[in-house]
Amino acid sequence: MDKKTFYITTPIYYPSGKFHIGTAFTTVAADTMARYKKMKGFDTRFLTGLDEHGQKIEELAKKNNKEPQEYVDEMAKMAKDLWKMMEIENDDFIRTTEERHTKIAQNIFDKFMEQGDIYKGKYKGLYCMPCETYYTESQLVDGKCPDCGREVKLMEEEAYFFNMKKYEQKLIKFYEDNPEFLQPEFRKQEMLNNFIKPGLEDLCVSRTSFKWGIPVKKDPKHVIYVWVDALTNYITALGYGSSDDTLFKKYWPADVQIVGKDIVRFHAIYWPIFLMALKLPLPKKIYAHGFIMMKDGKMSKSKGNVIYPETLISRYGLDAVKYFLLRELPYGQDGVFSPEGFVERFNSDLCNDLGNLLNRTIAMCNKYFDGIVPAYNGKLNEPDSDLEDYAIKQIEKMQENIEELKLDTSLEEIWKLISRTNKYIDETTPWTLAKEENKEKLASVIYHLIENLRRIGIALRPFMKNTSSKILKQIGIMDENVNFDNMDKYPNIKEGTKVIEKGEPLFMRLDAEKEIEYIKEQMKNN
Numbered sequence: 001m002d003k004k005t006f007y008i009t010t011p012i013y014y015p016s017g018k019f020h021i022g023t024a025f026t027t028v029a030a031d032t033m034a035r036y037k038k039m040k041g042f043d044t045r046f047l048t049g050l051d052e053h054g055q056k057i058e059e060l061a062k063k064n065n066k067e068p069q070e071y072v073d074e075m076a077k078m079a080k081d082l083w084k085m086m087e088i089e090n091d092d093f094i095r096t097t098e099e100r101h102t103k104i105a106q107n108i109f110d111k112f113m114e115q116g117d118i119y120k121g122k123y124k125g126l127y128c129m130p131c132e133t134y135y136t137e138s139q140l141v142d143g144k145c146p147d148c149g150r151e152v153k154l155m156e157e158e159a160y161f162f163n164m165k166k167y168e169q170k171l172i173k174f175y176e177d178n179p180e181f182l183q184p185e186f187r188k189q190e191m192l193n194n195f196i197k198p199g200l201e202d203l204c205v206s207r208t209s210f211k212w213g214i215p216v217k218k219d220p221k222h223v224i225y226v227w228v229d230a231l232t233n234y235i236t237a238l239g240y241g242s243s244d245d246t247l248f249k250k251y252w253p254a255d256v257q258i259v260g261k262d263i264v265r266f267h268a269i270y271w272p273i274f275l276m277a278l279k280l281p282l283p284k285k286i287y288a289h290g291f292i293m294m295k296d297g298k299m300s301k302s303k304g305n306v307i308y309p310e311t312l313i314s315r316y317g318l319d320a321v322k323y324f325l326l327r328e329l330p331y332g333q334d335g336v337f338s339p340e341g342f343v344e345r346f347n348s349d350l351c352n353d354l355g356n357l358l359n360r361t362i363a364m365c366n367k368y369f370d371g372i373v374p375a376y377n378g379k380l381n382e383p384d385s386d387l388e389d390y391a392i393k394q395i396e397k398m399q400e401n402i403e404e405l406k407l408d409t410s411l412e413e414i415w416k417l418i419s420r421t422n423k424y425i426d427e428t429t430p431w432t433l434a435k436e437e438n439k440e441k442l443a444s445v446i447y448h449l450i451e452n453l454r455r456i457g458i459a460l461r462p463f464m465k466n467t468s469s470k471i472l473k474q475i476g477i478m479d480e481n482v483n484f485d486n487m488d489k490y491p492n493i494k495e496g497t498k499v500i501e502k503g504e505p506l507f508m509r510l511d512a513e514k515e516i517e518y519i520k521e522q523m524k525n526n
């Protein structure tokens with residue numbers, strides 16, 4: 001039988017500057033999900049890429065004395081290098097300037113015109129240049145762009161419009177029939193109450209005021225305006241409408257499309273409607289995450305509070321950064337990055353809780369059993385049963401949460417197991433058992449510790465692959481093909497398994513004061 005498929009996407013990012021940790025979060029989250037699903041045996045496909053057209057890019061290129069194509073080529077390299085450094089395992093990287101996209105996006109626009117979904121009109125509105133979005137008076141906040149807070153300009157131009165109203169009832173019905181479509185739930189209410197039910201406005205889908213875009217085939221003084229161009233990437237990347245649509249047939253509809261809260265409207269309203277117009281199935285789930293904020297609000301260069309992933313990774317390692325991002329952003333809500341918070345999580349969660357558990361266990365296994373993991377001989381110590389039950393339950397909870405994209409709570413469940421296992425050492429005091437020469441009970445303790453480190457190592461794998469490998473290697477488990485089988489029962493460690501003689505610490509404790517200063521300094525310089 002064919003494997004079940006899992007298709008996950010990130011938004012395609014504007015190549016308008018270096019990516020900060022906010023952008024990195026979305027990609028890391030999608031990567032984590034893809035890795036998890038792969039471990040669960042799914043045939044996964046993970047897409048990310050760049051949204052390379054638009055007025056802002058045209059202007060940025062000019063400012064840099066470059067042709068737009070030259071500019072986006074450089075930015076694409078920057079993006080690919082960053083994802084490589086972050087060990088992101090995307091299967092494809094789509095750029096909207098690639099022919100495989102432009103050709104099909106043009107055809108899609110044509111089809112909409114032929115079907116009468118698109119009509120020509122005049123657009124007059126308040127336009128935010130950096131966000132490439134028109135707003136109505138009522139959407140503005142203090143007369144400024146509701147998303148970025150910058151000035152808007154009154155503009156008018158001939159333009160094509162997509163007749164959204166035509167699909168309004170169908171969309172409402174879709175929401176009724178698919179209550180799980182948009183997550184979290186409060187976003188769905190927001191969309192229905194603020195946008196869909198009050199009546200959809202037609203969407204402007206072309207521009208004549210700039211050139212850097214895909215020309216409309218039948219009216220080339222117009223370029224396709226951002227959302228028809230951008231959103232269709234999710235299907236053009238699969239070869240939809242091309243001579244080879246094998247991937248499209250295999251992976252569409254997407255299982256999860258991850259987006260930031262600022263672009264929910266486009267993914268939860270326009271995207272489904274475009275797909276309806278194309279008579280294609282809709283994605284199974286759109287998940288909108290919150291923003292990574294700084295203590296003084298949004299990240300911005302003018303505030304001197306931007307932090308780039310490279311800065312943190314080069315000093316603290318990839319896994320520490322991934323851990324922070326995934327742990328600190330509550331499901332669907334905003335999270336805060338602060339140097340203090342980062343260093344605290346590093347020292348307390350990674351060094352103390354996880355690092356020490358591994359260190360102590362390896363040391364004891366070497367000291368008392370020459371590094372050979374003792375055989376499982378039942379539940380000899382009082383807390384053994386409790387620990388076994390707890391571990392099985394935690395791994396289940398960890399999986400339930402990650403399945404729902406609750407990455408922060410999924411990690412929290414793993415950390416509860418880490419704490420419980422540390423507590424188990426205090427409860428059983430192996431050093432006393434050794435003194436009392438109670439070899440049998442001592443063996444049981446060491447066995448249980450290693451067994452739980454195995455679970456922890458595997459559970460951490462989708463989030464922090466390198467740390468997972470280090471843990472498994474130190475406890476003598478080959479890590480290539482580990483998966484979530486055999487997590488619901490004991491025993492699992494093969495007889496004769498040998499742990500490492502002296503393991504490197506997973507994370508070196510940070511001098512908090514010094515590192516907080518260091519990060520603050522980096523933020524000021526950015």
Ligand code: MSP
Nearest residue numbers: 011012013014022023051230231259260261291292
């Ligand atoms: N190009 C469009 C998306 C088109 S998708 C068909 C776009 N690009 S963007 O570069 O501005 O933003 C990309 C993503 O990064 C969005 O999901 C946005 O929410 C996310 N983030 C930008 N800043 C962020 C934070 N500070 N924190 C978390 N995510 C953030 O919009």
